[in-house]
Every structure is written in structure tokens, then in C-alpha cells.
Amino acid sequence: MQTEIISSSSTQTDASVTQLGGKGKNLLTLSRTGFQVPYFIVLPVAFFEELMGTDLPVLDRLCLTASNSVGAERDAAMAAARQLILDKKLDTITEQEILRLLVGQGEYFAVRSSAVDEDASTHSFAGQLDSFLFVPADEIIFSKILACYASAYNDRSFAYRSEHALTRDCIRPAVVVQTMVFADVSGLVFTGNPMNCNPDEMVISASFGAGEGVVSGEMDCDTWYIDESGIVARKVIVEKAAGLFFDEEQGHGLKRKSVDATTALSECLTEAQVQQLAQVAHNIELAYGGIPQDIEWGYIKDQLYILQARPVSNLSHICKLSPRTILDNSNIVESFSGVTSPLTFSFASRVYEKVYEQFYGMFGVPASEIQSLKPVFRNMLAYYQGHVYYNLNSWYRSLSLLPFFDTNKENFDASIGVQARSSTTGLGHSVQRGRLVSGWRALTAGVRMTYFYLRRHSICRRFARDFDVFMQPYMHLDMSGLNNVELLATYDRVEQRLLNDWRAPIINDFFAETFHGLLRLFLKRYVCKDEQKVSLLHNDLLCGQGGMASVAPTNMLMDIAAWIRQVPDLTFAMRNYGVRELQQMIEAAHGPDWQALKQRMDAYRHEFGFRCINELKLEEISIKDDPAFIIQALKNYLMPDDAIRQDADGEHTQVAKTAEQKVMQGCGNNIFLRLLASWLIKNARLCVKEREDLRFYRTKVFGFVRYLTRAMGANFVRNGQLLKVEDIYLLSIDEVFGLIEQRAVSQDVASGIIPLRQREQAVFHLLDEVPPRLHFYGELRPERMVVVSADDSVSAGLIDDVAGRYQGIPCSSGLVQGRVKVVHDTSDVQLNGEILVTRRTDPGWVPFFPCISGLIVERGSVLSHSAVVAREMGIPAVVGLRGISALLKDGDEVQLDGAAGLVCRR
Secondary structure (H helix, E strand, O other), X not given: OOOOOEEOOOOOOOOOHHHHHHHHHHHHHHHHHOOOOOOEEEEOHHHHHHHHHHHHHHHHHHHHXXXXXXXXXXXXXXXXXXXXXXXXXXXXXXXXXXXXXXXXXXXXXXXXXXXXXXXXXXXXXXXXXXXXXXXXXXXXXXXXXXXXXXXXXXXXXXXXXXXXXXXXXXXXXXXXEEEOOOOOEEEEEEOOEOOOOEOOOEEEEEEEEOOHHHHHOOOOOEEEEEOOOOOEEEEEOOOOOEEEEEOOOOOOOEEEEEOOHHHHHOOXXXXXXXXXXXXXXXXXXXXXXXXXXXXXXXXEOOEXXXXXXXXXXXXXXXXXXXXXXXXXXXXXXXXOOOOOOHHHHHHHHHHHHHHHHHHHHHOOOOHHHHHHOHHHHHOOEEEEOOEEEEEHHHHHHHHOOOOOHHHHHHHHHHHHOOOOOOOOOOOOOOOOOOHHXXXXXXXXXXXXXXXXXXXXXXXXXXXXXXXXXXXXXXXXXXXXXXXXXXXXXXXXXXXXXXHHHOHHHHXXXXXXXXXXXXXXXXXXXXXXXXXXXXXHHHHHXXXXXXXXXXXXXXHHHHHHHHHHHOOHHHHHHHHHOOHHHHHHHHHHOOOHHHHHHHHHHHHHHHHHOOOOOOOOOOOOOOOOOOOHHHHHHHHHHOOOOOOOOOOOOOOOOHHHHHHHHHHHHHHOOOHHHHHHHHHHHHHHHHHXXXXXXXXXXXXXXXXXXXXXXXXXXXXXXXXXXXXXXXXXXXXXXXXXXXXXXXXXXXXXXXXXXXXXXXXXXXHHXXXXXXXXXXXXXXXXXXXXXXXXXXXXXXXXXXXXXXXOEEEOEEEEOOEEEEEEEEOOOHHXXXXXXXXXXXXXXXXXXXXXXXXXEEEEEOOOOOOOHHHHHHHHHOOOEXXXXXXXXXXXXXXXXXXXXXXXXXXXXX
């Protein structure tokens, strides 16, 4: 053979993947970069081509035949191709050269295939080609080399090529022969977690003996999860009763051997080895330009050997060295569920920008610094495939302006239900300050925080009073008689008065998140260590406060239902007629009873007409325009079985008192801890309640903008600028205002922008549920994106459908057993004491809460609206159970434990 065999000590520079194959190329790169790689040689592609000689065209024709046929004909062609290779024999000089290169490099070797497209960024070929371990350096090794070449033409490899649209008619393998490491412990390390696709999380899996047991999944493994700072975030240590070791009896290959009981239960890596392995893996990732790596390794005592490396298949398209942008919709999906219109998103984005500029100004951030952060505030929200996300880069960068950034971040993450950990490296504010300036800024912010803490209740009360006085005429303004210039002037007055002075809600939001987080931290540190008990206490302390504004509409509807029950004819009609029929009967109001009902309904619509399901989405129809929703709610209250709950306004107070007593018992006789606990509980309760109340005013603002933009749409239709009123939702708020003020670069939106947006929205509606967490590396384009799932350690969303056990986030205690009702559309839902199961809720769902015995929601957090109201009304509730609405069916019997966050199918 004339082709040169490449060794790890070779100085040859022309060592391309087209000659060495993926595995061989990676090993040579690792070796030349200075990592401890066992000695190896590569029999390159040219070696294989020379070996096949004149039979190479025959081999290619057999592959072409196989690629153009199926079934027995294809199998026969591939079998003939393999046999053609196995019939070859290395010449004596070549055999001697191979043995010469291996002499003194070990007694046993691993013979592995190295296809040209193997271990690549997009195709790993993991398990598709053959490997042979513990092969002695004698004539056996030559047959194993031929067998490796032949495995490139086996059925599973060919099927893999077909599935991934890889070449099948000109396959060219190489082979690696590597010194066998008799590892005491071996395994894999992924520099990006392939299970949840979190590039910031490294995963180490290890077991005793050879790594084949870890790679194949045959052996039980210890697992360590390492965060981006190199700290072990968590570990899972299992019993490792056996390992794969060298088969001494056969003289080659592996054998399963038992491990003594003491060793089996111990960690198979020391803390120092875990840290070393994490650092080496990080360095390997850097050597490959920041592309996450799947690395096989082995330890002999304390000596680490890197056996091979390849890109992590589902993370190979990203470079971790590129700037990263994180989008997360954990809690905002409650406000903007499903596909959201461009008009809603653009208005919401405008609101967030204005509000948070004010927030940081209040806490002493200089105007010049706020001005420099304009892009941050402009991008608090993001719009991806028609769905609204938080841009966490902007949130974390703005939070870093405040003292105690780490605590602020943790409280923010908890409040919005973030379940995937992410490093904030590079996301903080980049302005460098001296220690004196930083100290002064911290002191100033501390003084301002103290001032706002002491004044927050009076600020909130004044805000509510001034809001009601100012907005009352606007909420009931007849906009149908105003032209668009007048409507825009009306909008400007409201924005100037309200959105530029939104201090109270954001101050209270800050303290609600802070005290909510501090209370949980206190419970965990001083009262009990058990996470489940902490969650139970935490939730119970915050329930049953009474007088919550978001429950007021429900109470008014329940009063109407109670009145209807006293009128037999109305009760009969509500139970037996459809919603639209009832709507016509109420509008006609024939007879005094129907007139009285219409008056009550009109009073409700006058007071709460801005409310609806998805009430922050401008494209939704409010109950002022269509009362069908409240008629449906009344029908549910008037069900014959009378299963509605009567304690909708906070009589669930004994649970809170009992929880408070448990906290005091946990504090013992320590007066300081008792006082601190009382202070934290009091403030957390007040802030969470006021947070929920102040959200009511946000809903009113969006309701006002809904009325206003719909009136603008009607004017556009009359002017011939739009074909129908609903088309206005396909424009951004700036495009709408630009049309009115003659600033729009194109006035012909009806035939241009609108059809384009209609097509886009139609595609968005066809998509499945969008992922909750997206990471972009470099430009925000789909090909630079990774979908990151919740952390493995987070029990929320943990589903065992075989056992019928589902673990979510506990948010309202109580134990209930009953049948479930899965609801996605509230337009015609009938609830009569069932356990409600749905993807998400918003404040518009509250009127249905009296009709249910329990609540299970796919999305949400302990501070989400559904959690707060469920606690207020004493409804056992669990949130964060991703996918549960598809697993449970109407009528399924379940037991819901709101304290444990557990749902069990009976």
C-alpha cells in the first residue's frame, strides 16, 4: 500500500476530514491542541480506495443499486458490498507497517470506523457503524479493520444516510486504531445539555469501567449538572451494581462485572475529578470555536484521557461565543396567549418601554444612563412567530442597574415562572464605575427604596383615586362620533396623563416580587428545609385576604345569578336556552322580569365592559360589545346541581392563620425572627394583593385602547383605507398613527401590508404551541435559535403518564378528587364543580372559578393571576404542568393536591 498511515504523532499538515473521517479528524485536532488523547493511527480514505483497487467502481455500483431499490433487492446489494470488502486482504508490508506503528503503544486497541460525514456538526452516526474494543495487536486487528470498513455499508448506516439525505452511492470510510484505555471510570460530558437543549448547562455522566456502558445506556450512571460558572448545580448519584470491563477469559472485548456494594453506592468521580473534567471539556469547546461538544473520556486513577469528541447534534448549529439573546414567555403568556396581533404587541411594547424608563428613573438612575439604555427599554418584549415573549437580555440588563442584582434576578425569575436556568454573563450593565460612585449609587437607591417602601400604600391609593377620576369619562366616551384625528388626540391625552405617570403599579410590582422572594427565602432558611413544605407554607400565608378587585366582577355576576334564582321563568330560560337565544331575549326585554335582568346586565357591562377573555389583546371582543361571555357564566352559576362555591371573596382565611402559626412555631422563642417573619408576611400579603388590584387598572387602559382603535378601524373603513374594521389589528400602533398623521410611507395598506400580514398570521395559527424559552446566538434568526426546556431539577411539568402522576408547581393548597373538564374555548363551556384543566388563564377566566372545585393549568407561576385568585377563593390549584391538557380527557377522575403540586389519575 502506497498511502501513508497517519498517527497522532504525525506532523503531516494535510489532514482533512475528507481523508481522516470525522472521528479521525477530531482526534488529530484534540491531540495537536494539547489534550491527553491516547495514541492512535488513522487509515485514511485513500488507504481504503487503494485497498479496494479495481473493485471500487463495483462497490459504488452496488451502493447506487441499493439507493434506487427497496426490500430484498436493496438488502442483497448492501450484503454484496460488505462481502466485497470482507474478502479483501491487507498485503504483508502493510500489516507489518500497522504493527510497527502500534508497537510499544499498548497491548490492546480500539478499532473504530471514521466515515467522512461521521461525528459532524449535523450528523453524528452514533451507533450506526461498528467499533471493536480491547483488540490485541496481532492478526485479529486486520480482520477488525476490514469489518469496520464494511460496517459503513451495513443496513442501519444506509438507512441513516437515507433518512438524513446523505450520499449513498459513493461512501468513503476511514478507520481509527487507538490505544485502549483500561479505565476505572469513564463516561460522557456534554458541554451543552442535550436533554433540555440548554447550552449554559454542562452534563457529566459516569460509571465504572469502560465508557461503552454509558454510551449505550446499558449501565446506570452518576450525573452531574454544571452551571456556566463551573459550579455543580445538582447531581444524581445512583447505585452502580455493575460495570463493563475487559474480558480476560476471552482475551478481547468487554464483560459485565459486578461492583461491590460499598463502591456501587459511592460517587464514581471525586469532586476534584468533576472540576477537572468540566474545565477540560470547556477548553475543548473553546478549541472548537464555542460549538457545544459531546466528549467521551476515561480515568485511570487520577489520569484523565480524552477518547473522542464530536458536536452535540441538537446544539451544533450555534456558537456559544456569539452574543446571546434569551426570549421567554413563562408568565407573559397569561396576558398574551396564543397568536397576538401586531397592534396588540406594538402597543404593549410601547407601554413597557415607557413604564420601565420611569421605574429606573425613580430609583436614581441618571437620565444620561437611561438615555443610553433606550434600546434596552425598547426591547423589553419580543415578537416571534406571532407570539409575545420577554426579552430577558433587556430585563436582566435593566435589573443590573439596581443594587443586589442577583437577588432581584431570582425574585424576577420566580415571579414570572422562569424554569430554565441561564447565565447572566454579559447581560448586565456594561458601564464601569469606581467603588466610590458605586457606593453612592447604592446608598441613593437604598434611600429611594426606603422612601417608596414607606409611601407605597399612599402612592397606590392616590393612583387608584386619580385614575378613576381621570378615566371615568374616557371609559364611557361615545367614540363612534369622533374622527381619527380627534381619536388620536384623545389617545395622546390619556397616554400623557397615565402611561407617563405609572409609578404606583411598578413600585408595587417591585416590592411584591421582592417580599414574595424574601418570604420564601426566610421560610427555607429559618422555618423548614423541605421544599414542598416551604411551598405549602408560602402559598397558604398569601391566601384569603379578601376584597380583591379582580374578584369584584365575579361577585357581581353571582349576585345577578342569586337574583335570577328567585324568578322561576328566568331560571328555566337560563338553563334551557342557548347563549345567543338568551341574548336576543334579554335585548328584547319583554316583561318586567326580563327588563330587570337587562338593567342588571347593563349595569355590569357599564362597570366591567372592558373585560373579556384575553383582555389585554386588543383584537378580542369585550363584553361591552358582546355580552355572550357573561350570559355563559350566568348559565354555569344556574346549573341544577348548584355546585358553585360561595366563598369567592376571601373567606379562606383560616388556612392563612394556621400557616402563620406554623411559621411562628418554627421561629421558636427568637423574638427577632418572629418580628421579621410578621413583617415579611404582612408586606408580602399587602403587596401581592395590591399588585392584583393594580392590574385591574392596566386592564382598563387596554380596554380603552381597544374601544379607541376599533373606532379608528371603523373610520378607516369609511374612508376606504381598510376593507373591514378587524384589519386594523394587522397594523402596528405606529402604522395606525402614521396613517392618521400622514407619516405612513405607504398609504395603500389595504392591498399591500394587510394581505401580507393576513398570510403571516394564518401561518402562525397553524403552528403548534410555541416553546416557552428560546436562545438566539448571533442574529435573531431561526437558524441561530435553540429551544431550551425547563431544568431537569425543576419538578414542574414532570409527567409520568404511565403511572398517571403529574407533578407541577403548587400554588393553592387543598385536596380535591373529582372529574376533570378540559377547556380551551370558553365560548360554550359548561362547568358544574369539575376540576378545570386548561393551557393558561387570564383575569377574564375568573367568572368561571366559582363553578370549579380545582384548577390545573399548563403555564403560570406562583404569582400568576390564576394562582393568586385561586388562593383568594380557596380553590386547590397546580400550575406549570406542560402538556397536561392533552393527557387528561373530559371525565377523567383525578385527585388534585394543591399543597404538593401533585395530580394523580384515579
